[in-house]
Amino acid sequence: MSGNSTGKMLSRTLQRTVPRNTRSASSRADFLARRTAASRTATATATATATPSYQARGQRKQQQLFRSVYTIAVVGAAATLTQYYINNGSLIRPGHAEAAPKDEENVMVFEASRKKANASVEENRDMISSQHHQVKRSWEAPGVYAWGSNTGRVVAPDSTDSTVKTPRRMAFFDGLLLRDIKLDRNFGAAIDESGNLLQWGVGYAADTKAPVTTLKGKNLTSLTVSRDRILALSKNGKVYSIPVSASEQSTGDKPSEASWIPFYSTSSPIAYRTLAPKDLPSSEKITGIASGLEHALLLTSTGRLYSTASASDSFPSRGQLGIPGLTFSTRPPGPYDQPHEITTLRGFTISRIACGSHHSLALDRDGRVFTWGDNTSGQLGFDTSSESSIVDAPSLLPIGKLYSSTSQTPIVTNVFAGGSNSYLTIDATKVAAQTGGLLSDSDHRKANRGLGKITADTFAFGSGIQGNLANNRWTHVQSTPTRIPSLSGLYEYDEKTNSTVPIRLAHLSVGASHAAAVMDNITNLTASSSPDSTDDDTNWGADIVFWGGNQDFQLGTGRRNNVCSPTYLQPLDGVEEGKRARASSGAKEMHRFHITPRATVVLPDGRRRGVEQRVECGGGVTAVYSGT
Structure with a gap:
């Protein structure tokens, strides 16, 4: 309940950090394209020395690979475009933090300083x-x-x-x-x-x-x-x-x-x-x-x-004086408000x-x-x-x-x-x-x-x-x-x-x-x-x-x-x-x-x-x- 924190609390900016990915969608497509080109070169060399039956089977496998590469490239491009539009047209680079949009409800910003330049301490x-x-x-x-x-x-x-x-x-x-x-x-x-x-x-x-x-x-x-x-x-x-x-x-x-004058007294006002x-x-x-x-x-x-x-x-009549039996009628001689010691204490x-x-x-x-x-x-x-x-x-x-x-x-x-x-x-x-x-x-x-x-x-x-x-x-x-x-x-x-x-x-x-x-x-x-x-x-x-x-x-x-x-x-x-x-x-x-x-x-x-x-x-x- 200490008041030490009053006026010293500043809210902190919340920032969303994008998870670090090893490759983006476009990078994966380029990697697969290079791997496909290398595969085609190796296939052509092998086909030159192969029998006709093996050559036919190699051509079919090559066509299947082309279709796979094409499909991956299309999916990668679609993912890239989707990410672009989600982030207002800006690609998020791996390993970088981006400030959250201003209109998000969960965003907290630093409170502006109340200090004034021309004011005293x-x-x-x-x-x-x-x-x-x-x-x-x-x-x-x-x-x-x-x-x-x-x-x-x-x-x-x-x-x-x-x-x-x-x-x-x-x-x-x-x-x-x-x-x-x-x-x-x-x-x-x-x-x-x-x-x-x-x-x-x-x-x-x-x-x-x-x-x-x-x-x-x-x-x-x-x-x-x-x-x-x-x-x-x-x-x-x-x-x-x-x-x-x-x-x-x-x-x-x-x-x-008593008065300040010796041997002289006066009545209280x-x-x-x-x-x-x-x-x-x-x-x-x-x-x-x-x-x-x-x-x-x-x-x-x-x-x-x-x-x-x-x-x-x-006169007190509910025992609050702490003296058993003391009432107005049983009080000792003297003023009604004379103090009485509570002897039980x-x-x-x-x-x-x-x-x-x-x-x-x-x-x-x-x-x-x-x-x-x-x-x-x-x-x-x-x-x-x-x-x-x-x-x-x-x-x-x-x-x-x-x-x-x-x-x-x-x-x-x-x-x-x-x-x-x-x-x-x-x-x-x-x-x-x-x-x-x-x-x-x-x-x-x-x-x-x-x-x-x-x-x-x-x-x-x-x-x-x-x-x-x-x-x-x-x-x-x-x-x-x-x-x-x-x-x-x-x-x-x-x-x-x-x-x-x-x-x-x-x-x-x-x-x-x-x-x-x-x-x-x-x-x-x-x-x-x-x-x-x-x-x-x-x-x-x-x-x-x-x-x-x-x-x-x-x-x-x-x-x-x-x-x-x-x-x-x-x-x-x-x-x-x-x-x-x-x-x-x-x-x-x-x-x-x-x-x-x-x-x-x-x-x-x-x-x-x-x-x-x-x-x-x-x-x-x-x-x-x-x-x-």
């Missing part, structure tokens, strides 16, 4: 490769593209369109870099390059037409959203819970904040709450957050995991977390996966029933069963979740087959071929009725993780190491009903900057695919049908890309969107920054933004 690179053009544009014009439902004025705040069918730039973010962004149907939130929180959408304020800075000066690094609140993590490990609504921000309790686990040592801080509609997970620097209520209108160093709408996943450093919460669609990876649709304590997922009888050892490398779906990425390593001595030596060697080879797979489970499982099927409930065929078992050749390497997932963003996967394929971002770069070298990015529900055009395909297998999009600037392609080749070309991985570049304003494009799927909406 970079202009010619743009003509050669669509990916090179996309990478350059992502650096020259950073910003945000969004599409999907616009009923909440999120993907296009200044537009009255109810939907945005294909990627559209949000003018407010032109030239800006963001630390994070999260979009829902009715509100959007982002962290700018300075760590301030931006909000927009009718969920924030009905009359807003552009993002507004709300929480300032906290050096925020990442955020997640629940049904009606935003959870933001600062660089120093503090977690802020901010109401989505502007009216609640202005009327709610506003905490006191907006209402918010801080979520801090009790008795957390000063050497330990929150490093990761994830949220569902009503709950959130907080991951510490030592691998401990806490859960908390994340919405103000409802003590002893496991948690490294990754993910939340669906009402379920949770945690991955430890040894590759073990724990799931808990709502399981009505099988999103926990266990069989479900009406009597046992809720699991209120972390349960170990039996990953080994997925690779039974395969001579592979699986290790889960990451977990993702959203809506009623869960996803796993797995590295499966080939190990020695356990044959029990029943195989011959040759069969044993064959069974153990490729020891140590790693296969990168992606699995999905949960609801699949909208195509969320990406396995080409429409399934209501999928309780056993199922492999995504087009995102599993992929390899490519690495020219730097001269070896074949697996293609893993770099990131997977999951919304309420759709998802997007960024592949970790080999990329190139050094064209024109490397001293070894040639005029034909181009930049190329990573493959990105989308699938799932599409009722609000959130997949960006321009059509409303759901998609049950990963699919590509056209480039973000599809119209401009089409114009560029037609200008360079004179015909419409179909290109696909490639997302630009991280690189240090000089921005148009002269700043030198590390920049990458990221994708974010939300509730009926999608965004691609320039992240720092």
Whole structure:
């Protein structure tokens, strides 16, 4: 799936080569004529000394030979004329190749060069490769593209369109870099390059037409959203819970904040709450957050995991907190959203977390996966029933069963979740087959071929009725993780190491009903900057695919049908890309969107920054933004 071949493939001319013959038809006739003349001379000499009876028989044989020679000569001439007319009057000489006629259907010709004599090297690179053009544009014009439902004025705040069918730039973010962004149907939130929180959408304020800075000066690094609140993590490990609504921000309790003036404090301009686990040592801080509609997970620097209520209108009641028996009525004294340590996970160093709408996943450093919460669609990876649709304590997922009888050892490398779906990425390593001595030596060697080879797979489970499982099927409930065929078992050749390497997932963003996967394929971002770069070298990015529900055009395909297998999009600037392609080749070309991985570049304003494009799927909406 590497983009290295884009723009570098040239079709080859097919030529028909005539088989090498020892003689043509006319040559054979001349040869036989010479042989006949020699035969006549020998016959005349023999006849002069022969008796009359032998002379008569010799004359008859001579007449038969003349008739044979005449017949061969006529046939040879006819064959020559036939060959002449078949080949448009040109005799084909043995051992030479002739170009096929131009009107033959199977003829392929070299593609005309797209390079222009008066164009610069970079202009010619743009003509050669669509990916090179996309990478350059992502650096020259950073910003945000969004599409999907616009009923909440999120993907296009200044537009009255109810939907945005294909990627559209949000003018407010032109030239800006963001630390994070999260979009829902009715509100959007982002962290700018300075760590301030931006909000927009009718969920924030009905009359807003552009993002507004709300929480300032906290050096925020990442955020997640629940049904009606935003959870933001600062660089120093503090977690802020901010109401989505502007009216609640202005009327709610506003905490006191320290001032730069010693011994003086002031009230915060907006209402918010801080979520801090009790008795957390000063050497330990929150490093990761994830949220569902009503709950959130907080991951510490030592691998401990806490859960908390994340919405103000409802308390988690489907076991998603991971603490058996914890309900609104049984909660301990204190704030309703105080964090609680998930004590059943003590002893496991948690490294990754993910939340669906009402379920949770945690991955430890040894590759073990724990799931808990709502399981009505099988999103926990266990069989479900009406009597046992809720699991209120972390349960170990039996990953080994997925690779039974395969001579592979699986290790889960990451977990993702959203809506009623869960996803796993797995590295499966080939190990020695356990044959029990029943195989011959040759069969044993064959069974153990490729020891140590790693296969990168992606699995999905949960609801699949909208195509969320990406396995080409429409399934209501999928309780056993199922492999995504087009995102599993992929390899490519690495020219730097001269070896074949697996293609893993770099990131997977999951919304309420759709998802997007960024592949970790080999990329190139050094064209024109490397001293070894040639005029034909181009930049190329990573493959990105989308699938799932599409009722609000959130997949960006321009059509409303759901998609049950990963699919590509056209480039973000599809119209401009089409114009560029037609200008360079004179015909419409179909290109696909490639997302630009991280690189240090000089921005148009002269700043030198590390920049990458990221994708974010939300509730009926999608965004691609320039992240720092």
